[in-house]
Structures are given as structure tokens and as C-alpha cells.
Amino acid sequence: MDFKVNSKELENLLSKIYPAIPTKTPMSILEYFYFELSEGVLNVYGTDLEISLKASISVSAEGNFKGLIQAKRLYELIRSFRETTVYFQIEYDHTLYLATDKGKYKFVYLDTDDYPEIPSFPSANSEEEIKEVIINGDELKYSLEKTSFAISKEEIRPAMMGMLFEFEPEGLRFVATDGHRLINLLDKNVKHNFEEQYVVPERAISVLTKLLDEKDVKIYLNKTHVSFKLSDIELISRLIGYKYPEYKNVIPLENEFTLKVNREELNEAIRRMLLFSVSETRKIKFSLMKNEMEISAEDIDTGASANESMECEFDGEPMDIGLNAAFLSDVLNHLAPEEEVIFKINSPTKAIILLPTKGKENFDLLMLVMPVRLNA
Amino acid sequence: MDFKVNSKELENLLSKIYPAIPTKTPMSILEYFYFELSEGVLNVYGTDLEISLKASISVSAEGNFKGLIQAKRLYELIRSFRETTVYFQIEYDHTLYLATDKGKYKFVYLDTDDYPEIPSFPSANSEEEIKEVIINGDELKYSLEKTSFAISKEEIRPAMMGMLFEFEPEGLRFVATDGHRLINLLDKNVKHNFEEQYVVPERAISVLTKLLDEKDVKIYLNKTHVSFKLSDIELISRLIGYKYPEYKNVIPLENEFTLKVNREELNEAIRRMLLFSVSETRKIKFSLMKNEMEISAEDIDTGASANESMECEFDGEPMDIGLNAAFLSDVLNHLAPEEEVIFKINSPTKAIILLPTKGKENFDLLMLVMPVRLNA
Numbered sequence A, B: 001m002d003f004k005v006n007s008k009e010l011e012n013l014l015s016k017i018y019p020a021i022p023t024k025t026p027m028s029i030l031e032y033f034y035f036e037l038s039e040g041v042l043n044v045y046g047t048d049l050e051i052s053l054k055a056s057i058s059v060s061a062e063g064n065f066k067g068l069i070q071a072k073r074l075y076e077l078i079r080s081f082r083e084t085t086v087y088f089q090i091e092y093d094h095t096l097y098l099a100t101d102k103g104k105y106k107f108v109y110l111d112t113d114d115y116p117e118i119p120s121f122p123s124a125n126s127e128e129e130i131k132e133v134i135i136n137g138d139e140l141k142y143s144l145e146k147t148s149f150a151i152s153k154e155e156i157r158p159a160m161m162g163m164l165f166e167f168e169p170e171g172l173r174f175v176a177t178d179g180h181r182l183i184n185l186l187d188k189n190v191k192h193n194f195e196e197q198y199v200v201p202e203r204a205i206s207v208l209t210k211l212l213d214e215k216d217v218k219i220y221l222n223k224t225h226v227s228f229k230l231s232d233i234e235l236i237s238r239l240i241g242y243k244y245p246e247y248k249n250v251i252p253l254e255n256e257f258t259l260k261v262n263r264e265e266l267n268e269a270i271r272r273m274l275l276f277s278v279s280e281t282r283k284i285k286f287s288l289m290k291n292e293m294e295i296s297a298e299d300i301d302t303g304a305s306a307n308e309s310m311e312c313e314f315d316g317e318p319m320d321i322g323l324n325a326a327f328l329s330d331v332l333n334h335l336a337p338e339e340e341v342i343f344k345i346n347s348p349t350k351a352i353i354l355l356p357t358k359g360k361e362n363f364d365l366l367m368l369v370m371p372v373r374l375n376a
Helices: A006-018 A070-079 A137-150 A203-212 A261-277 A325-333 B005-020 B073-078 B137-150 B203-211 B262-277 B326-335
Strands: A004-006 A032-040 A041-047 A052-059 A061-062 A066-070 A085-090 A095-099 A103-108 A131-136 A162-168 A171-177 A181-189 A196-201 A216-221 A225-227 A234-238 A257-262 A282-290 A292-299 A303-312 A318-324 A340-345 A352-356 A363-369 B002-006 B032-038 B041-047 B051-058 B058-060 B065-069 B085-090 B096-098 B103-108 B131-134 B164-167 B171-177 B183-185 B196-201 B216-221 B223-227 B235-240 B256-264 B285-287 B290-297 B304-311 B321-324 B341-344 B352-356 B363-367
Touching: A004 A006, A004 A131, A006 A041, A006 A052, A006 A070, A006 A085, A006 A203, A006 B065, A032 A070, A052 A203, A052 B203, A061 A261, A066 A070, A070 A103, A070 B262, A103 B164, A103 B262, A137 A162, A137 A171, A137 A181, A137 A203, A162 A203, A162 B171, A162 B304, A171 B103, A181 A325, A196 A234, A196 A261, A257 A303, A261 A325, A261 A340, A261 B073, A261 B103, A282 A325, A303 B051, A303 B223, A318 A325, A318 B041, A325 A363, A340 B171, B002 B005, B005 B041, B005 B051, B005 B073, B005 B085, B041 B223, B051 B203, B065 B073, B073 B103, B131 B137, B137 B164, B137 B183, B137 B203, B137 B216, B137 B326, B137 B363, B164 B203, B164 B290, B171 B196, B196 B235, B203 B223, B203 B235, B256 B262, B256 B304, B262 B285, B262 B290, B262 B304, B262 B341, B321 B326, B326 B363
Parallel strands: none
Antiparallel strands: A004 A061, A004 A085, A032 A041, A032 A066, A041 A052, A052 A234, A085 A095, A095 A103, A103 B304, A131 A216, A162 A171, A162 A196, A171 A181, A181 A363, A216 A225, A225 A234, A257 A340, A282 A292, A282 A318, A292 A303, A303 B103, A340 A352, A352 A363, B002 B058, B002 B085, B032 B041, B032 B065, B041 B051, B051 B235, B085 B096, B096 B103, B131 B216, B164 B171, B164 B196, B171 B183, B183 B363, B216 B223, B223 B235, B256 B341, B285 B290, B285 B321, B290 B304, B341 B352, B352 B363
8 A cells, every 4th residue: 555645744643652762672662653553543652651642744644554663763754854745655574664855764664563552532431531621832831841840850759750730619720749858839710620639750750841732731630540631642651559658748838037029149159159068968958037148058068169249138137047959949930021020938957839920820839848967 | 369250241152161161080180260361451261171262341340350160150150140240369279259139159169280281383493383364254163064964973083083284275175974975074264374284173163163153264283282262262273183084095087977957956865865874784776767766764673764856967877776875865965045946976886976067166065975785
């Protein structure tokens, strides 16, 4: 059977699926695109067993086809073409020819029998309970970008290697934490009629963030998987099966003191202190006074040290607090473009809350960092 | 003693020296800048024992100073400042304070006694014979960029890990080879009155290339070192002490057949064939005919293969030649912006010469690639 397709349209399609193809895998079948041609629609799938991507385009075709084609070789080849028509000619002996006006390229395709099954949403099994939510793509992107940097990379706590999606009466809450900092963002624009927690793996979050645009996204959820249906592509991810930690216990309710500072000015000072901190702990010290704060660091190994002063507004008694400069700088970066930020502080040993002064309408954003001991 | 300096001027100075500071070294003293302040001039040096960089600026100073300061920490600190005045305050107990309007930074400096000696040009030792040449910076940059990519990375042949600078009656010749390809470029604009060969290490070439601009460069050479004096910085490199191979024997004098093709079109085809070649050999085949050539590749492991045809002008009998696609593509890239290139060919087993069709005035450029056996 034969079909033909514009090279740039095919490139665009393959470029969307390619992020699901694993670069190193003991299962070599995952290094292939799944091609399924039916009724003039070419569906292409890719999966690394954790996430799957599906997209399709219309092509000029005679007949149907199912087969696996080497992903890297095909994608690189199609990408290398200037805009042209690509003719696919599929033989029954597992040979597939691509032809352009310049040349001819032979691939050996595999049968699809051994390819892992990819879940479908909404499911063919009508017994299964599936939740459905619609969310704006730009808003979802905003939430993921503000939150995902704090997802843990440590395999020892598997639930924290994902982002919590918590559907609650007020909206959809996103939570990420690695034990040193915690991001908690409530999107009040999301309408739904159920209460449930889901943990989405980091890889799904990072691939999804790159795919999102201003269009609406349909989210389908069952007990084991989530599907994000965008206008031109579907991302399906398995959910992390472990219960997310009771993060609410970590967020202090009564942090009575308020510190208000210029975000970028503080961040620049912290990055300089990082150069003088001990590399294992990244410890720096905040010395807070009413209208001025001092930030300092000391590298005991080399005898180097540094301190800077800057203006602030602080309504508590003078206090010294130890902080991890790298974690704090990360948090301040993700509070951009806020000009000023607010620290809610209780004592040098309690979790510290950072809040935007302006924020985004209908979004409640709270970032939290744990202090470090000064005399350790 | 004290001195002060504009932060951006100091940043500019340090950024030039920093490339000589090794990132990983068992000799921790090399991770320091050598600061030498004398008569209101601040000289800064850095070295990795192979190359050394020296530059200076004027500062407002009282007194003299010599000391070693941690390079990474100082450079990152100075870089992080917005434009401001930096005050240096040097104490006798090896403590050095930097102060700005925002903060104060303490370094521990080391004595310079253990720092390796950096050669000076022209030498204080008047006995020593030193060659001196002047070359335009842009022209030198052109020569290095055309040639350096072919320098060998294999330690087994140490002379080929550098670029040959051959002063000969017609001008200055640059040669680089890794045994698979050879670049030979003669700059006829260079005037000198001696004949000599020098081998300059790859690292010196790559650092120098980034420093060069349109201004003239003074080159000093003795038996062991070369100095490139630019308007605002000096690069000194040790020379490679091994004799450069007799490269002239490799260049065939009588390659009678000429192949003329479009460079970019050929290069695109070769990059596609690379996708279908065996990754160990990168072997592709040229099948040459009078007005048409076919380029093909075959990956025997997966059964994939490809071929393309393109127009050409060839004045020999039809012939098949095996080539390494990766090496050939590299060579074609470095023949940019030539629209067409010429291959001078003798037989499928002899070295193949590539020439630009236009070239640059007063520069003779020749690139050479070795064929690979087709039936291996």
C-alpha cells in the first residue's frame, strides 16, 4: 500500500511524539514509532511506558497499515528534508520505502504485536469511572511552571517524585515538595464536582509544559492513568500509586511576623553569598532588623566570608535565621515577576512562608522553605 | 594598601584571563589569579601550565601588591555586580577585603612564591633567539577557523595534537591532520625572513581564536614557547616538542580527475546518508558518472539503506568511491561559504583533494580526505 504526505507536516507530527521515545532503554521496541494508517488518517504513537504521546494527521492514502518504524532514524531523516512530498511505499515483506524527488530510503518495519498497550480515554470499558475536567492551557502552563521545580528527584520517596493534583471544593490545587521547600498553588478557575488526589510523574509534567498553548485542555482521570487532550496531541501518563504526604501539616498557620523585601535585589545578594557559603550546606544567614537586613555567609574551609545589607520592612523583634541559599534563590526566581515578596516568619526553627505581593487573579500561591540550623 | 576599580572594567579583565584557569587540576595553585599591582597598573595572570594569559588595566592605587586570589570565586563575584566601584583593601595577614556600596567580601590571598613562572617576550635574556612576526587578527582567525577542526584528539600521536605553523618563503602555512583528513592553508600575506616549523597545541588555538579581532597581532617565537600579543591581552603557549609528520608526502601531486558539485546540496545528502550508515565506519558510497552522481549508504545491522542522486560535473571514467560521511561533512562545512567545491580524484584508493572554487585572495586552501575501502 502507498501513501504520501508533506514533509513539514510529517516533521511537525513526529516532533510532537518524539519526546516520548526513550533514548536509552533495554526494551528496543520503545525506540520505534507506532504508525497506524486507517481511512486516510495517520496516527503515530510513542511511549516510554511511563508517558505516551498520540497525534494524527490526514494523508493521501490507499489502504490501511500498522507497523513500527525506527524513531530516531525516521525523525532525523524527515527533519533533514526541505519542504517536499514524501511517498511511502509499504511492502508485505516488512520493507518500507520512502521516496522524494531526490532519493529513496529503505526501512525494515516491525509488527505491532509486541508493542505495549496504550490506554484510551474515554475508555471503551464503560464500567470504569472516569473523571473529566477542562482547563485553559495557558493557566495550566502557569501552574506547572510555578510548581514543578520543587518536585523531588530522590527515588526514596516515590510519591514526592510527582506533582499532586488535588481537586477540592475551591478549585484545583497543585503541590510539589522535596522536603526542603514546598510549593502550593490553588487555581480557583477550575470547575469540577468531585474531591480527589492524583500524583502525576515529573516527566509527564515537563513534557506537558512544553506542549501547552492557549487552547483548552481536556483532562481525563481514572485510578491509574491521566490523559491530557490538547487540540493536536494527547499525552497519557500513568499516575504514581503512592499516597502523597500530608503536606498541610507542614504549612504553619500562625507565622506572625512579616518581612517585606525587593525580590530581585535580595536574589542578587543571595547569589553572591552562595559563592562564599560552604558548598555542602549552602548556608547563609539573615539578620533581621526593623528597616534593614544583613545577609552573610562564611566558607570556613578557606576563611572567606561576605556580608551585605539591604532595606526591608520587618515587624518582629531582631532575629537571625539560617537558610539554604540555593533553595531560596530557586524559590525567589519562581516568584518572578513580583517586584516585592513577603516572608511570613515565626522563629528561626519554623518553616518560612514566601508570598507574592501581587500574585495572579484567582490563583493562591504559597511557597515554603525550611530554615537550617545556624550553629551546626 | 588600597586600590579601587570600576567593576565592569575589572570583569572585562578577568573574563579574558579566566579561560586559562583549569577547572580540574591536582595543582590547586592554578585555580588562582595572579594579581600584581605596580605603579597604578594591575596585571592579572592565569595559567594551566600549557597556556598562560596576561592582561592589565590602570587602577587608582596607593602602593604595590602581589598575591594569588581564588579565580572562580572572585570572577563570579565581580560578574554579579551591576556597575559600581570596587574598593580593594589588602592587609598584611593575607586578608583581602573587597567593598562596594552594598557589602563587604573577605578573601584569603596566597603568596606568589610557589606560582609557576610564566615566560616573558621579548625575553630578558638577550642571548636567546626570538622570531617576531606581525599578522592581522582577522586573517589569523580565518586561518585558525578553517584549519583547527582537523587537529587530532589522540594522545598517541602528540605532534598531531597541535597545529603546524610553517614559515616558508611564500608565507605562513597552517596544517592540521588527524590521519583521516588534512587541512593545508597558506597565508601569503605574512611577511618574514626565516624558515621554521612550530607546533602550537590545540588548546592555545581554541582560546586564541576567541580572543582575536581585527587588530594586528604580534607573534614571538623561541624554541619552546610562542607568544601572541593582542592589543589588550597576551597569550603565551608552550610549543609541542615533537616533530610534525611529513604531511607533504600525503598530498598527491597528480589527481587528474575533477568532480565539481554544489557544496550545500551534497552536504545535506551526506548528512542523510549518515543516518543509514554503519555507526562504526560511517561509510557511504559515491558512484560517479559524467553529469550525475549517486550517494548511497547501507546499515547492514538493520537492513536499512538509502540513496540519492544529484547533478555534478565529472571528467573521469565512472567510478565508485567509499568515504567516511562524518569526516567529509566536517570538511564541507568548513568550505563554507563556497557555493561549489572541486574534488580532485585519482582512484578509489588514493587520497582525495577538496578545493574551494572561489577561495580567499592570497590564501591557498586545500583539504584532503582519505577514502575507505568499499568491500571491507
